[in-house]
Amino acid sequence: MDIATIIGVVVGFLVVVGSCVAGGMGKAFIHIPSLALTIGGMLCATLIHFSLPQFLGIFSIVKKTILTKIPPASDIIQNMVNFAAINRRDGALALEQEIPKLKDLFFVKGMQMLVDGQDAETIRDLLTLEIDYLRDRHATGKKILEFMGAAAPAFGMIGTLIGLVQMLKNMSSPDQIGAGMAVALLTTFYGAFSANLIFIPLAGKLGIYSKAEATAKEMIVEGVCAISEGDSPTVIREKMQIFVSQGRRREVKATV
Numbered sequence: 001m002d003i004a005t006i007i008g009v010v011v012g013f014l015v016v017v018g019s020c021v022a023g024g025m026g027k028a029f030i031h032i033p034s035l036a037l038t039i040g041g042m043l044c045a046t047l048i049h050f051s052l053p054q055f056l057g058i059f060s061i062v063k064k065t066i067l068t069k070i071p072p073a074s075d076i077i078q079n080m081v082n083f084a085a086i087n088r089r090d091g092a093l094a095l096e097q098e099i100p101k102l103k104d105l106f107f108v109k110g111m112q113m114l115v116d117g118q119d120a121e122t123i124r125d126l127l128t129l130e131i132d133y134l135r136d137r138h139a140t141g142k143k144i145l146e147f148m149g150a151a152a153p154a155f156g157m158i159g160t161l162i163g164l165v166q167m168l169k170n171m172s173s174p175d176q177i178g179a180g181m182a183v184a185l186l187t188t189f190y191g192a193f194s195a196n197l198i199f200i201p202l203a204g205k206l207g208i209y210s211k212a213e214a215t216a217k218e219m220i221v222e223g224v225c226a227i228s229e230g231d232s233p234t235v236i237r238e239k240m241q242i243f244v245s246q247g248r249r250r251e252v253k254a255t256v
Contacts (some may be wrong), residue, residue, distance in 0.1 A: 002066045012197045031186045038190040041155035061141035065209045070216050077240045080223035084233040110224040120225040127221045138210035145203035149195040156191020160184050219243050
């Protein structure tokens with residue numbers, strides 16, 4: 001679970017709400033019609049811009065971004081080194097009993113293809129295709145969140161303009177101008193708040209998560225293909241450490 005995202009959203013919400021309440025006017029920031037216009041307009045614009053399956057898919061992608069844990073590079077490298085040693089000592093069929101110990105379904109698929117006797121080129125082609133589709137799905141999710149982040153402030157401004165028009169048509173009551181202006185600005189507040197605390201940060205987090213997950217899967221592809229080609233555990237370790245920065249290679253160096 002990505003604790004940083006949850007902490008950021010919860011603490012950010014408390015900071016903003018706390019600031020509103022601290023001024024003694026917490027209720028002044030609650031206006032259901034303004035909230036409905038901002039969020040409802042943003043959702044409708046998103047549905048127009050994207051297809052319904054794409055729109056509904058964003059919820060599962062965001063959930064996966066928060067809840068799914070990407071396996072550490074050190075674990076992947078150590079597993080590959082261990083599997084390479086087993087493959088050299090007992091053959092590929094001996095790896096079948098190691099597969100149930102794996103939690104990553106992508107890793108399981110690669111190892112199963114290896115046990116089934118698929119050659120390295122076939123394994124690489126199939127698994128790389130899956131990584132490409134993963135990147136496409138995440139890219140679409142990122143675009144949807146970025147669009148929401150742009151649409152929410154836009155509809156907040158539309159709500160403000162509507163409120164200003166209504167206020168200016170009621171200039172006969174000067175004592176109501178201040179209250180009307182406050183209500184008119186609430187939609188801009190809701191739009192900026194939701195965009196900058198939720199949608200834009202989530203889009204950035206999804207981009208970071210997608211890159212990290214794709215890199216982890218590429219490590220698995222290289223490791224499985226290297227085992228298929230009969231590389232030694234030492235060679236496989238050196239190949240897989242290419243995916244890690246120079247400064248961290250000592251930390252993730254597997255034992256052979």
